Amino acid sequence: MDRSEERLRDQGFTDDEISRVFESVPVATHNQRGIGTLYVGCPEGCGEPVEAERLLKIVEASMSSEIYELMKRSDEVEVVEKAHRRPRFVEDCVREMIRMGVEEFESFGPDAFLLARQENLETIHKHNVVAERYGLIERIKSELDSGAHVTRHVTMRDWLEGARQ
Numbered sequence: 001m002d003r004s005e006e007r008l009r010d011q012g013f014t015d016d017e018i019s020r021v022f023e024s025v026p027v028a029t030h031n032q033r034g035i036g037t038l039y040v041g042c043p044e045g046c047g048e049p050v051e052a053e054r055l056l057k058i059v060e061a062s063m064s065s066e067i068y069e070l071m072k073r074s075d076e077v078e079v080v081e082k083a084h085r086r087p088r089f090v091e092d093c094v095r096e097m098i099r100m101g102v103e104e105f106e107s108f109g110p111d112a113f114l115l116a117r118q119e120n121l122e123t124i125h126k127h128n129v130v131a132e133r134y135g136l137i138e139r140i141k142s143e144l145d146s147g148a149h150v151t152r153h154v155t156m157r158d159w160l161e162g163a164r165q
Helices: 002-010 015-024 052-062 073-085 090-108 137-146 156-160
Strands: 033-041 113-121 129-136
Touching: 002 015, 033 052, 033 090, 033 156, 052 090, 090 113, 090 129, 090 137, 113 137, 113 156, 129 137
Parallel strands: none
Antiparallel strands: 033 113, 113 129
């Protein structure tokens, strides 16, 4: 974006005009496709089902834009522009999945487990980028509410083995 701003300034655009251009036309550096994963562990005695539609809704809402299997060429520009108007890094996607997951599944109780993972498939690098966050819903909610960072998180293995520390 800095390079685009510099070029517009060199062409005589004012700062106000440049701001208006960027509000109207998203500036893209590159596109990535992401793979989001959300696991919810319902503790014993929890009778509420975890439906795939609920998980999918959270994962899709956490990303820059939805993706589609098939679409008309004329519709592609809308999807690309939406993604570039709402850019999200893997960390942003995971934060959103965690936040929405806590809201959606808090009723499962304090010992319910939540794991959010996002992998973005890089287009200009030789590596993919991954972020992950997991733990007990009660602890994650406390961390979200207070802003304090928790240094130890219950892993999925811990949770499955019954450790709640």
